[in-house]
Amino acid sequence: MRSGREKASGCTRRSDLDLKTLKRPFVGLLIGLSGGSFGGLVGVGGGIVMIPLMTWLAKLTQHQAHGTSLVAIVFVSIVGAGTYFIHGSTDWKAAGLLAISSIMTARFGALFAHSLPERKLKKIFGGFVICMSVLLLSKGLILETGFGLSPWIKVVTLLAAGAFTGFVVGMMGVGGGAIMVPVLVTLAGMPQHLAQGTSLLAMAPTSISGAFAHYRLGNVVTDIVLCLAVGSLVGGYLGGTIAHLLPEMLLRVLFAVMLIWIGVRYLRA
Numbered sequence: 602m603r604s605g606r607e608k609a610s611g612c613t614r615r616s617d618l619d620l621k622t623l624k625r626p627f628v629g630l631l632i633g634l635s636g637g638s639f640g641g642l643v644g645v646g647g648g649i650v651m652i653p654l655m656t657w658l659a660k661l662t663q664h665q666a667h668g669t670s671l672v673a674i675v676f677v678s679i680v681g682a683g684t685y686f687i688h689g690s691t692d693w694k695a696a697g698l699l700a701i702s703s704i705m706t707a708r709f710g711a712l713f714a715h716s717l718p719e720r721k722l723k724k725i726f727g728g729f730v731i732c733m734s735v736l737l738l739s740k741g742l743i744l745e746t747g748f749g750l751s752p753w754i755k756v757v758t759l760l761a762a763g764a765f766t767g768f769v770v771g772m773m774g775v776g777g778g779a780i781m782v783p784v785l786v787t788l789a790g791m792p793q794h795l796a797q798g799t800s801l802l803a804m805a806p807t808s809i810s811g812a813f814a815h816y817r818l819g820n821v822v823t824d825i826v827l828c829l830a831v832g833s834l835v836g837g838y839l840g841g842t843i844a845h846l847l848p849e850m851l852l853r854v855l856f857a858v859m860l861i862w863i864g865v866r867y868l869r870a
Contacts, residue, residue: 630831637835667726674776699803713768734861763807778800
């Protein structure tokens, strides 16, 4: 028979496990709210914030954070694309060209990330975050008109941009709007809102492809995905609402500084 001490120890371990299981969805909701809010404030995907929070607060591995973040982005991109579609701010042809190539490469991006050691993936993510901070600061400098490219050159450009974006999305577990939107604005000559809606529409199937690949690789922590997605949607709405009350440039600078701090921490890990 088990002694009283062994029984008590077993009960304690079960209690700790139950408490951890109960806390994780709430942590996921908090992470989603934070990522969605910051993303809504400055108009970027929340994954770039959610991934560090998942590794620090939810204690996920870097690979798990990338895969789990991408599943949440599936819901965010679908809802976001639907919102822009209702307002007539989507270009189905451009989104289709971007998605055709990005769907294929998202899987390879996920496989490449999975093949990397944890430490190396962290350093690559740190460098990626710093690059995104630079893009964020230069967001207002994006040209509002295209370069007058011929239709066939635009098709090839969109396919190439989709292929590159899909790989980055699958590898980094983030939305690809920071890459797609500048291409659509500068090369396809789209207005900013139309470019954002088209990017979200293309991101829906792209993120599904990458998320499925990560799921098959075991990089998705399913017990926080729903709370993460709900938190992201609510946070995105709140962040977008607050953004109209604060100076845009100030928000960009503050967010860029935070991203640089996160990136440096990852590079030094």
